[in-house]
Amino acid sequence: MTPDDKKKQVALAALDYVEVGTIIGVGTGSTANHFIDALASIKHKIDGTVASSEATAKRLKSHGIPVFDLNTVDEISVYIDGADEANHHLHLTKGGGGALTREKIVAAVSKKFVCIADDSKLVEILGAFPLPVEVIPMARSHVGRKIVELGGQPVYRDGFVTDNGNIILDIYHLQIAEPVKLETQLNQITGVVTNGLFAIKPADILLLGSDNGVKVVD
Ligand code: 5RP
Helix, strand or coil: CCHHHHHHHHHHHHHHHCCCCCEEEECCCHHHHHHHHHHHHHHHHCCEEEECCHHHHHHHHHCCCCECCHHHCCCECCEEECCCEECCCCCEECCCCCCHHHHHHHHHHECCEEEEEEHHHECCCECCCCEEEEECHHHHHHHHHHHHHCCCEEEECCCCCCCCCCEEEEEECCCECCHHHHHHHHHCCCCEEEECEECCCCCCEEEEECCCCCEEEC
């Protein structure tokens, strides 16, 4: 199976976690896109969605799936999204697509976070995939220097502007032995909006597409 076949497989499996008659949160990226396409087949069973990016909102609407502003919604039953890396504690790195801030907000509101990925995303130690940090533009150099003090190598994602009008610094060469600690340290740098570690609030369930079917890690 190709990685994309595995993403499709796991996206279909995630339909089992959609709760009938509720509003669900929907992530961003190629795996989430497969999920959106699959969700279209059962759209009559849900009340609607909250999207984690403009791109996701557009794709959901193209299927005729209602998309609500988060501020008009009391409860999200489940959030379904991909990841760039996941460890066995279900700590994730996310934001390869630059949507980390809205993803973290929707995940925070949701009662359950189901992460969907192909099995290449499961790692022993997070950090081989560069860790994105969303930054207020005027704080770019300041945040970059603080990241160097923490042992990382920040690289400006050239030409990329987030849905919130900010920039992204991708941190290379990290071996994230203590994900909760690093997530907290990065959050404390003035000018950081969000970082792509999802460890303080990890996923609740990880579904992995593989040659031998969908594996469940929880
Ligand atoms: C986007 C994300 C994605 O979930 C992550 O980059 C994984 O993407 P893909 O499903 O395309 O492999 O965090 O900001």
